[in-house]
Amino acid sequence: MGSLILRLTILAAVLVPAAASAQIVNIQPLLGPVDRPGFSLEFKGGMSLYTGNVELFSGDASLLMRYQLGRHRLISTTCGALAFKNSAQTMNQLFSHLRYQVFFFDWFAWELWGQGAEDQFTRLQLRVLGGTGPRFDAVRLPAFRLAIGLHYMLEYEQLRAEGAAPGEPLEELNHRASTYLTFTWDIVENLSLQETAYVQPKLTDPLGDFRVSNEVQLTAKVSRYFALGTSFQLKYDSAAPATIKALDTITMATLTAGF
Numbered sequence: 001m002g003s004l005i006l007r008l009t010i011l012a013a014v015l016v017p018a019a020a021s022a023q024i025v026n027i028q029p030l031l032g033p034v035d036r037p038g039f040s041l042e043f044k045g046g047m048s049l050y051t052g053n054v055e056l057f058s059g060d061a062s063l064l065m066r067y068q069l070g071r072h073r074l075i076s077t078t079c080g081a082l083a084f085k086n087s088a089q090t091m092n093q094l095f096s097h098l099r100y101q102v103f104f105f106d107w108f109a110w111e112l113w114g115q116g117a118e119d120q121f122t123r124l125q126l127r128v129l130g131g132t133g134p135r136f137d138a139v140r141l142p143a144f145r146l147a148i149g150l151h152y153m154l155e156y157e158q159l160r161a162e163g164a165a166p167g168e169p170l171e172e173l174n175h176r177a178s179t180y181l182t183f184t185w186d187i188v189e190n191l192s193l194q195e196t197a198y199v200q201p202k203l204t205d206p207l208g209d210f211r212v213s214n215e216v217q218l219t220a221k222v223s224r225y226f227a228l229g230t231s232f233q234l235k236y237d238s239a240a241p242a243t244i245k246a247l248d249t250i251t252m253a254t255l256t257a258g259f
Contacts, residue, residue, distance in 0.1 A: 040066045046229075046254030048081060053122055053245050058082060060252065071103040094118065101135070109135045111149065123241045126158040131178055143186040153178040153200065165242035175203045190221040202239075209239040219256075229254040 042064040050058065062079035080094040099113035110132070117127035133151030153176045161170060182196040194217045202209035217231035233250045240246045 037068050037070075040258065042066075042256060042258040044254050044256045046252050048253075049251040050248070052235075052248035060254070073101040073103070075099045075101070107137045107140065109137075111135050111151065122244050123160045123163055124157065125160045126156075128156045130154050133178070139183075144183070146183045147181075149178070149180040151178040151180075152176075159241050163241075163243040168242050174209075176200050177203060177206075192219050193217070194219070211238070212236045225257055225259065227256040227258070229256060 042062075044060075044062045044064065046060045048058045048060050058081045060079065060081045062077060064077045065075070067074045076096075076098050078094070078096045095115065095117050097113065097115045099111060101109045101111050103109040111134070112132045113130070115127075115129040117129070118124055119127075131151045131153035133149060135147060135149045137145065137147045139146035155172075155174045155176055157172045157174070159168075159170045164170065178198065178200045180196060180198045182194065184192060184194045186192045196213075196215050196217075198211070198213040200211040201207075213233065213235045215231055215233040217229060219227050219229040221227045229252075231250075231252045231254070233252075235248045235250075237244075237246050
């Protein structure tokens, strides 16, 4: 019991008020099969190419932790990105995410999650999210898995005053839906492809204020503890802040160490 409490405490401590990439953060690669009991830890480092609101290369790092006991699972991740241009820091992003899942059946779970965010390049000073809803594992084959999440999300945002348009609100509290569809295909042994799409419309204005994200990730496991990967992510915000582009893309290459 003491060991379990220690592990849960470590997981909870990761959700420190920190920053995040604006718009939508894809945590689906962390969710794996429900039949992986115990504690797991993963470090990931990589290089990213950003286009849209910022065009540069950056170094990325993340710490992922996962604990499962029976049908209960906790998942925590903290990630950051840092870029330099002409010997000056030009980008500093972080995010923290904590998620709890309870599986009533192998194909049905209820999820509860929270996240903190900041993004210097999209004028986002603070973004705090909380959400809950069901997850359906619609297809559960040995080499192919498909899951759907239908969630409610409460969102609080603070924008930086720099670059604001006249009369633009700098604080907002919004109610959104957060829906995702994710599939994983084990192409051959040690090589897998995952694609995840998110849609997050504002419940009071779903056609005028919505966010969309799509990420494709290819991962090759090179040993028991190490994997190489590449991914491409597209993000669109229909109601982006003034002076901020609606479309962003990120291309990433990663090296992952898991324990």
